[in-house]
Amino acid sequence: MHDALKRLKKITKNRDESIRLLEAALSKKDFLEYLAEYFNPEELKQEIDFSDFKEKLNEDEFQQMHPKYHYPILWETLEKQGFTAIDATKPIKWLSISYQLIDNELIAPYFLAYLENSKNGRNNIIEALRLAKDGKNKKLFDVCRAILRHMFGHIQERGPKAVYQDIPFSVAWWRVYLAKEIQKKTNIEEAILYNYFKNNPTNYNELVMRMSGKLTVIADKNIRDGFFLYVVEKSITKTKEFKEIIAKIGIESTWRSMGSLSPRENKKIIESLVA
Secondary structure, three states: OHHHHHHHOOHHHOHHHHHHHHHHOOOHHHHHHHHHOOOOHHHHHOOOOOOOOOOOOOHHHHHOOOOOOOHHHHHHHHHOOOOOOOHHHOHHHHHHHHHHHHHOOOOOHHHHHOEOOEOOHHHHHHHHHHHHHOOOOHHHHHHHHHHHHHHHOOOOOOOOHHHHHOOHHHHHHHHHHHHHHHHHHHOOOHHHHHHHHHHOHHHHHHHHHHHHOOOHHHHOHHHHHHHHHHHHHHOOOOHHHHHHHHHHHHHHOOOOOHHHOOHHHHHHHHHHHHO
């Protein structure tokens, strides 16, 4: 299974294979048949039982799931499976979910083909294929990467952070998970945190990149929770300021054991750092 995933995520610079992927993504039948060349469908579906999720999504809803209507259904569906934060880092789990969403006709495969500056997946595919016929392959590869990123995340150009940032269902799950975890010791309402992440997606991306990258100090629960006590109270929305505070925490934590302090104690330290 994982060898097949490795092969699939390497097709992003293969012109012929990218064309095949884009052509297949125009229909459910062709797309599932394409994936079956890499994976045994039954084995793939056994990675996670997503059958309780029955919400049919339009293209806009898939790209930006609604915190009030979609987040709880997604969370409850995976909670029944004992889904964990470790599971949520695994591309194969999200590929299984994406496969089932398409198989159950809850999304169309071309929904995966959206780009930052062009949200209509079908149009992106048709345009990319048209340009490729004239030997212009940039958009072909861009759309190929977009489909794979939104389906399971971790392609060679993006690395592990894509699992947290690029898969719509994963982004929604991580936002709920982080909100629930932060709420435990801070009493910040989950809905406030959902909306913070939704309204400040660049800050969410910065947070999960730091948590999964080199500056892992922000992943410490007491530090993270103290940080959000400060961020929410002060309405920190500008990404430049958000990043600067995290950097200052990183420096401070090299000599002070902030992880052993309570979130409220850490909030006071952060206040002193940015005063």
